[in-house]
Amino acid sequence: MPDPIDLSDDALDTLITARLALAGVDLTQLPEVADPATGVPTREQAMTSLRTFLRDTVPAINAWQPPVASPEAAQQAAAPLLYPSIATAWAPGSEGGAA
Numbered sequence: 001m002p003d004p005i006d007l008s009d010d011a012l013d014t015l016i017t018a019r020l021a022l023a024g025v026d027l028t029q030l031p032e033v034a035d036p037a038t039g040v041p042t043r044e045q046a047m048t049s050l051r052t053f054l055r056d057t058v059p060a061i062n063a064w065q066p067p068v069a070s071p072e073a074a075q076q077a078a079a080p081l082l083y084p085s086i087a088t089a090w091a092p093g094s095e096g097g098a099a
Contacts, residue, residue, distance in 0.1 A: 005055050016050045 007015065020027060030043045041049070 005059060009051060012051045012054060013047060016047065016054070 017027065027043050027046055030046055031040060032043060034042050034045075
């Protein structure tokens with residue numbers, strides 16, 4: 001997946017719509033006009049929020065590493081994963097992942 005920071009709004013909208021469609025979520029069910037009585041977000045508010053999340057939050061989550069002195073200690077400090085080789089294969093500084 002390309003870096004969300006580098007994508008245009010239109011490209012992000014396509015990515016968001018496709019990923020939500022795969023999960024069974026249809027944003028066209030949201031209203032086009034805000035309804036203060038229900039507080040339901042409009043389609044544009046939802047898309048704006050999702051674009052912001054992809055540009056700001058996801059890169060920060062993906063870049064997080066536990067604060068340790070060495071890569072060997074990082075393996076001990078990281079939260080346990082069901083399939084750690086998947087998470088470490090593309091980690092910064094890895095040499096192709098676990099063997």
